[in-house]
Amino acid sequence: MIVVMKAQATEEEIRTVVRMVEELEYHANVIRGVERTVIACAGEERGPQHSLAHLEAVSGVERVIPVLKPYKLASREVRPEGSVVDVGGVKIGGRAIIVMAGPCAVESAEQVEQAALAVKRAGAHLLRGGAYKPRTSPYSFQGMEAEGLTLLENAGKKVGLPVVTEIMDPHDIDLFVEHADMLQVGARNAQNFSLLRRLGRIRKPVLLKRGMSTRLEEFLMAAEYVLSEGNPNVVLCERGIRTFETATRNTLDLNAVPMLKQMTHLPVIVDPSHGTGIWSLVKPMALASIAAGADGLLIEVHPKPELALSDGPQQLRPDKFEDLMRAIRPVAEAVGRTL
């Protein structure tokens, strides 16, 4: 931690800061520059009680700059070779690109089975589908809830695909653990720490989506909540951030893919369906995600998007999804991956 003193800080103020730093059991190095003094603090920085950040409230201090990354267990440094997460036998984070596909929401047994058959036939590795839906409006379709969970599980079993679905309430965990192979945390719950902490106490893999305004460092801190409770099976998902641009629903931040691969050992996948909000952009952005180094994709596929109860405009028809899967293979191979 580096404490930058104000240009006009007094000697007394500098001495006070040094004393406070040393009371917190850090070593204080005072460096006097031409215009201002900085105090470099050496020691272990991450303990809850010892936050030097609060020195910003001390007289004469201009700002406090952290040097260490705030995440530990998620850091690439602890596992340089990268993690592989096993979801019902499907391995995410290896050389093979993994595709999760299915409808935004489970709407009926028939709809989810049609979707499951279609995505299986096209080569997807996991079946996705929402049973509990976080909708902006209380008047919108909220999902089939527990019934939808069973329909999804059945559809997955029928076609032989593990299933991934979104959990919103920490108290539903037992139900989800019983019926799903991977539990998704949606963008709106990206910093729902009660939920994250509980997910850290199970072993089922967690698919953690980036929040709409979550910085990458905060994204890794959210993962750290799960990891620090004991569940190492976390996969990160870039799904678009919120910016000033209105031509697309979100701004898919593909910079995040190679940046996260440098920062963390966790697998990183991309959701171009939410990341664009427009079905005709899903294919090019799926290919771009693979080229950028993503370990997999999350794609919304619906038998009849124009009748979908949620997010119709961004779901692919089965034939478009087949076309996408065919297009992925050569790009994957071009960057040394397989499909």
Place this chain on the structure above:
Amino acid sequence: MIVVMKAQATEEEIRTVVRMVEELEYHANVIRGVERTVIACAGEERGPQHSLAHLEAVSGVERVIPVLKPYKLASREVRPEGSVVDVGGVKIGGRAIIVMAGPCAVESAEQVEQAALAVKRAGAHLLRGGAYKPRTSPYSFQGMEAEGLTLLENAGKKVGLPVVTEIMDPHDIDLFVEHADMLQVGARNAQNFSLLRRLGRIRKPVLLKRGMSTRLEEFLMAAEYVLSEGNPNVVLCERGIRTFETATRNTLDLNAVPMLKQMTHLPVIVDPSHGTGIWSLVKPMALASIAAGADGLLIEVHPKPELALSDGPQQLRPDKFEDLMRAIRPVAEAVGRTL
């Protein structure tokens, strides 16, 4: 709802859209312009099953523009005179400016009592304090939890102030209802719909903070979750949004105050402590909030900010808070309010 067809849409495509609109029991008005055709749909737009938005997935459609506001119960139109919310006898939304103040986190009986005494003496109307803290890092101080809740309640009783505190998990509601006078939903849970829905089933007032990237319309939809379940006691709180600016912790969006007052009948308060993240900006932005038309303020006050376990740099010392309270009165009077 207005459906804008593509410039090159065929007659067949236009007919299909008209048919789909009418199947959803709307009346379709086809208007042929010089370059393109638009279809204006008249009818009740908000039902969950009848979302015309999905027509964007239909061939020939360029985009679908909603005309009605998606919120009903929160709309100013249903209560033009504005709502007043009663929190333990304190009325928010009337002519009087209401100030809620206290420490970011409850840290000890002594600390919260000192803070309570200080804010009461300076003229605050409610005592705030965090018992359960949503922290970016799992390694940061997470709050004293249930014990903190009791300490806060006791401090409030001692000085005679109702208390407001943040709830993070829907399953803690009974505990909070017992010990607090107003339940706060923090920015990170602004779209935690499980939590919002449960808060709609109690009668205790809810202080709903805007999320870091929540648009005003979405903010009102979050309020609508609470209102539509039956709890009319909602107060909105602008607390800064996330932008590209890094000089301040957040960008306090005061445009939101008069804009919300036009859109909704719910009271609107402002949190300049989080909205700036810097104690020396709290006073000017508190005054600006009042001048912009806010019904109240949420201010962080700590006996010793430099020793605070969270958010030290943005908490006011008691003497600075007294100074702030003295400065508020003339500004409130200048805009026809009282303190």
Place this chain on the structure above:
Amino acid sequence: MIVVMKAQATEEEIRTVVRMVEELEYHANVIRGVERTVIACAGEERGPQHSLAHLEAVSGVERVIPVLKPYKLASREVRPEGSVVDVGGVKIGGRAIIVMAGPCAVESAEQVEQAALAVKRAGAHLLRGGAYKPRTSPYSFQGMEAEGLTLLENAGKKVGLPVVTEIMDPHDIDLFVEHADMLQVGARNAQNFSLLRRLGRIRKPVLLKRGMSTRLEEFLMAAEYVLSEGNPNVVLCERGIRTFETATRNTLDLNAVPMLKQMTHLPVIVDPSHGTGIWSLVKPMALASIAAGADGLLIEVHPKPELALSDGPQQLRPDKFEDLMRAIRPVAEAVGRTL
């Protein structure tokens, strides 16, 4: 400047950085922490050739953190008492609040004279009006250009108000110096360094608007372009930044007012007309600006907004402007200012 080395940086890499730092004539202090090494560089940091930032391209370096502020002449430290800028006898930056008002665009002699009379009568101190208009579309009204400049000048003379108007092209400077009392740089040219540099070579006051995505530090660097060429007469104007919010045209960042007042000695005014884009929000946000500490306001006033050739929805009618001026006085007095 602080150089943070990677956790796994070798001794060889550390030595190389130290050598490079010393070749640039800084003193290098090597501080070895528990996890990583930082190198604190003392010396004068702002020279063009000596940028240590490029050390980020050196092997073993994780990041380089600047300690000094990049602006010098704009810094509050060089003139703690604040600057006062004289515009045709009107002093901006003193105790008195200064109001600049007039139409978005000069449209005719009659329109600008009506507006001039109205704003003068209501108590404005300067007349604003656009002759050269930066419009998003080449098909929109582009302003009356040189003719508009003369009409504005004449209207100002008629009612006895100095005039402020926007300059877009550095080669029009002589024309503007002849006809206007203050030259405005619009948000779209906030980093048009050719223009800023030329404005630094005259003595006429410059009204520098913040760009739509300009950070405060960059805003002061833009002012520094003018100051460093020799023109000390710069007034800053917050006019709203671009964020994800779409309910208002821009997000007026009032945090910027007290923050800038701490960072710089230059006067700071606010433009709530562009900052909101909605006439009914102009009054509350004008009052909020004053309460936040602004030295003045820039307000769009048009005799008939519904017929305006640009920005109709955000211009005030003369009677609304009079109402605003009446409302400003008590707020100004409440914060120790005059009108």
Place this chain on the structure above:
Amino acid sequence: MIVVMKAQATEEEIRTVVRMVEELEYHANVIRGVERTVIACAGEERGPQHSLAHLEAVSGVERVIPVLKPYKLASREVRPEGSVVDVGGVKIGGRAIIVMAGPCAVESAEQVEQAALAVKRAGAHLLRGGAYKPRTSPYSFQGMEAEGLTLLENAGKKVGLPVVTEIMDPHDIDLFVEHADMLQVGARNAQNFSLLRRLGRIRKPVLLKRGMSTRLEEFLMAAEYVLSEGNPNVVLCERGIRTFETATRNTLDLNAVPMLKQMTHLPVIVDPSHGTGIWSLVKPMALASIAAGADGLLIEVHPKPELALSDGPQQLRPDKFEDLMRAIRPVAEAVGRTL
């Protein structure tokens, strides 16, 4: 244009709007919905005098929604097959991917020649280099200006590559036309309409970079400024937008690539050097750009990035650039393009 009336608009207000619409020579279709009335206006919408947008200032009007796209000449609809722009014999917009590479700034004859040789050898098609540099700080290296332009031209001739370089001041156009093959407009001048208009009066190709907070529609309107003055040779360049994320210098918005390809016939290239600001992210994001459908790339290459006078951390060494060029080919082929 659709005019949405307020819920409580009176018949008198509706009649007034209809009359105003018809005075502007549009046909007004009044559609009465369950809750509110909308008025659909048919006619040619883009004329400067006839802007219906100002109806938002009329009593009873809630908002005005444009239906037509504001750009004409840039629209894909006018040239569905796409444009090909010829830069000194190099064709941008065809099946072949075009790579422009070279140093951020021209620093010396030796440096630019080394860079030119390196990029030519690796297979680049154009040489880029900055002679006039828009720098945030007036104290940073501002470029070698006219001398730099000549050095760049000479280096290009020596290795046989056309050159592209940034123009900042409209009055330098003759000089640039003489010495460069393509004129770049930088992000900070993306809405410098004086400059854009002048570039519309020459025939030399223009490389138009997106501004840091420019929406795609505004980006095309900037292109429309050039096109509408008569110069059809415009290439668009996505270079990263400004968001809340601080881990990367900018957020490269690759959604913009397929979205722009749908909106416009103009070629679209990507600058991953500025779009990330970090050399180690340039290669993955360059590959992602190609996979997303970009027609080319702009890459910063410097013989010795750690000694660069500007933007060192994002420039590639020659060997890294060769590696990048080798990696592009298979990705280009995977998406049906060539290198």
